[in-house]
Amino acid sequence: MTMRYADYLQVDALLALQRPLTAPAEHDELLFIQIHQVYELWFKQVLHEGDALVAHLHAQHVPNAMHTLKRMRAIFKTLVSQVDILETMTPLSFAAFRTRLEHASGFQSRQFREVECLFGAPLPHKIDMLAPRDQDILRERAERMSIFSAFIIMLKKSGLPITDDMIQKAQHSGTPNPDLHPALIAIYRENSSFAGVAEQLVDLDEGLQEWRYRHIKMVERTIGTKPGTGGSDGASYLKQTLFKPCFADLWAIRIHF
Ligand code: HEM
Structure with a gap:
């Protein structure tokens, strides 16, 4: 028998994964x-895509890196614009099922923390909020090369004066390193081709910052x-995460031009 759409995509399994807890069902819980x-x-x-990007940068393959960066940026644009959909839910509708x-x-989203690590953040302090298996996966992710590290290694391989210390510090790229x-x-x-990659990294950085802003609004x-269901102060906690770039050096150098 030939492959069917529903089999290839596991559509039945996918559609069985949305299980609202309210009874009778609150209309907006399904959307949430x-x-x-x-x-x-x-x-x-x-x-x-981020793992592929690290590999492309490490292999000094600029066209592939640019292609992957463009795709990642397009995904971030979608992540930001999808906020519009959930913003159609009123405070009243959310209150009707929030206790469930x-x-x-989202505080406990392991994949979001993995994205942060890939983008150069250190392992978060509150890692114990995650299930033990997720903590292991996140620790493993934090050991892997970050995007900015791979970028700096690419520059070193091209002959620029980059030291091992600079590469090591680039792993956590949220703090600028003037060296x-x-x-x-x-x-x-x-x-211009390396500068093109750097500008795409800035685009990506801006994408994550835009998502944070829209999420807070x-x-x-x-x-x-x-307060949040995850135990933070809510919006005031989230505001502390704003305007913190992932690739801080790429923002810091702009005063020199
Ligand atoms: C009505 C919708 C939403 C509300 C009211 C909301 C509320 C919150 C609050 C208050 C926090 C702070 C942590 C806490 O104490 O809970 C938080 C964190 C977070 N939320 Fe949402 N959220 C919403 C939708 C979403 C969506 C759609 C996502 C997509 C995955 C998401 C992902 C996250 C993430 C990743 C964090 C951690 C951010 C960080 O620590 O920097 N949230 N959310």
Whole structure:
């Protein structure tokens, strides 16, 4: 028998995964579950593409890196615009089923923390919020090369004056390292293909920051200043994560041009 659409895509299994807990069902609970599931699928794809990006950079394959970066940026645009859909849910509709979440929260999204690690964040302090298996996966992810590290290794391989210390520090790229700036400024002035990769990295960084901003506005309009189900102060906690770049050096060098 030939392959069918539903078999290839496991459609029955997929459609069996949305299980609202309210009875009688609150209309918006299905949307709430489904949109989070869609986000998790996109996070999976971002990690898949991000791993490929690290490999392309490590292999100094700029065209492949650019292709993957463009795709990742397009996914982030989708992640940001999907907020519009959940923002059609009123505070009243959410309140009708919020207690069913108990302490469940996006705070516990292992894949989101993996994306943060890939984008150069250190292992989060609150890793114990995750299930033991997720903690192991996240620790393993944090050991792997971050995107910015792979980028800096690519520059070293091309002959730029990059030390091992710079590569090591680039693993956690949220804090700028001024020692790296002469090499980065040089590529912007002299190597348009590496500079193109750097600009795509800035696009990606902006994509994650845009998502954080839109998520906070969604939180504010849905629960106001209430604490989160995950145990944080809610919007005020989330605001502390704003305007923190992933590839801090690429922002820091801009004053030199
Ligand atoms: C009405 C919709 C939403 C509300 C009210 C909401 C609320 C919150 C709150 C209050 C937090 C802070 C942690 C806590 O104490 O719970 C949080 C964190 C988080 N949420 Fe949402 N959220 C919503 C939708 C979403 C969606 C659709 C996603 C997509 C996956 C998401 C992903 C996350 C992530 C990844 C965090 C951790 C952010 C960080 O620590 O930087 N949230 N959310």
